[in-house]
Amino acid sequence: MRAVVFERYGELAGVREVPDPGPAPGGVVVRVEATGLCRSDWHGWMGHDPDIVLPHVPGHELAGVVEAVGPAVTAWQPGDRVTVPFVCACGSCADCAAGQHQVCASQTQPGFTHWGSFAEYVALDHADVNLVAVPEDVSFATAAGLGCRFATAFRAVIARGRVAPGEWVAVHGCGGVGLSAVMIAAAAGARVIAVDTAPGALELARAFGAAACVNAADAGPGGTAGAVRELSGGGAHLSLDALGSPATAAASVAGLRRRGRHVQVGLLPAAAGPAVLPMDRVIGWELEVLGSHGMAAHAYPPMLELVRSGTLRPDLLVTSLIGLEAAPAALAAMGSVVGAGVTVILPSSP
Template sequence: MRAVVFERYGERAEVREVPDPAPARDGVVVRVEATGLCRSDWHGWAGHDADITLPHVPGHELAGVVEAVGPDVVNWRAGDRVTVPFVCACGSCADCAAGDHQVCARQSQPGFTHWGSFAEYVALDHADVNLVAVPEELSYATAAALGCRFATAFRAVVAQGRVKAGEWVAVHGCGGVGLSAVMIAAAAGARVVAVDTAPGARELAREFGAAHCVDPAAVGPGGAAQAVRELTGGGAHLSLDALGSPATAAASVSGLRRRGRHVQVGLLPAAAGPVALPLERVIGWELEVLGSHGMAAHAYPPMLELVRSGALRPDLLVTATIALDAAPAALASMGTAPGRGVTVILPGA
């Protein structure tokens, strides 16, 4: 099969022929119809993930068709349209028994713990635990965007953030996760302040329901946190760092009102340096500081129902599609070029 492969961190990947994968006894091989280009893929390519062994094929947001099935798989057959969370659970540990598949102690992640979906085919383990059926009316490109960014944002806003209608929600960083969070919070009836330095990202955030947009590079000495407090009349009830940097994490916490909730979604690699959160405010104002790490396959149905009804429109997040041959350059550019929506790779194009 053809796949995007890199042999050294931070050096240009290339498209080459590699051996086809085979399914594990409890796994499947999926023919990749679409796969998202995510900033997490860039973090892996840049050397920020200790799970990666070189040479490596990135890619963790995917949708496609089951091509081959291991002998122990019960619920899936060749030809099924599927997607998968980026955290693939083992299904048998204590965390999985509690329903917390997204923090499975023995989790695997395509594109990180093993070769991923920037390829024509990808192997996925524990298929009966992790695969999600893709409705016929959902395109593969839209379904691919669900597995990491949209599903991650959905759980961060709805389950971890406990959003309520009428609340103020601040979203720091309006890439794929952030724009998804804007759309989901607005659909829940919240009023959203979107924070991003890129004009295109702020424009999309407004289109997806943001009441206010803030350019953190253009505000006064108090920065984005003060701007959020002023726009919301005292601070956000819920704030998300959807980018992942010391500055955005601190601004998210500092922009909350008393008893507000901060959810950290964006990755903070060690290379970013120490993160200084205003813990005196966390204590004095009884703030909550929460993490959010994907969403388990069994939690997809409510989100898919909102997508099916048209209440949520993840298809609008897909702003570009590219062929597999264009993926190496697009991956490398994510460290410097501001994103606008979600780019999806079509390996068969």
């Protein structure tokens, strides 16, 4: 098969032919029809993830068609349209037994613990636990983002953030996760303040339902936290760091009102340095500081129903479609080029 492969961290990847994967006894091989280009992939390419072994094929947001199944798989067969959470759970540990697959201690992640979906085919583990059926009326390009960015934002806003109608919600960072969070929070009836440095990203945030936008590059002496507090009349009820940096994490907490809730969604790699949060305010104002790490496959149906009904429109997040040959340069550019929306790779395209 053709795949995007990098041999060294931070050096441009290339497209080459590598052996086709085979299914594990309880796993499947999926023919990749679409795969999202995510900032997490960039972190992996930069060497920020200790699980990656070189040479490596990145990619963890995917949708496609089951090509082959292992002998222990009972729920899936070749030809099924599927997607998968970026956390593939084992299905048998204590956390999985409690339904918390997204924090499975024995999890695998395509594109991190093993070769991923920037390829024509990808192997996925524990298929009966992790695969999600993609409805015929949902395109592969739309479904690709459901495995990471959109599902992650959905759980962060709805389950972890416990958003309520009429609340003020601040979203720091309007990349794929952040724009998804804006759309989801607005659909839930919240008043959303979008924060970013890219005018194009803020324009999309407004189109997806943001009530106000803050350009962090010119937020004034009070910074983005001060701007959020002013716009919301005292601070956000819920705030999300969807970028993942010490500065945005601290600003997210500082922009909350009393008894507000911060949800950390963006990755905070060690290379970025420690995130120093105002813990005195966390104590004095009884703030909640929460983490959110993807969403288990069994939790997808309510989200998919909102997608099918048109209440949520993840298809609108997709602003660029590229082939495998363009993927190495696009991956490298994520560290320096400010984009708007989501880029999706179509491995079968020339």
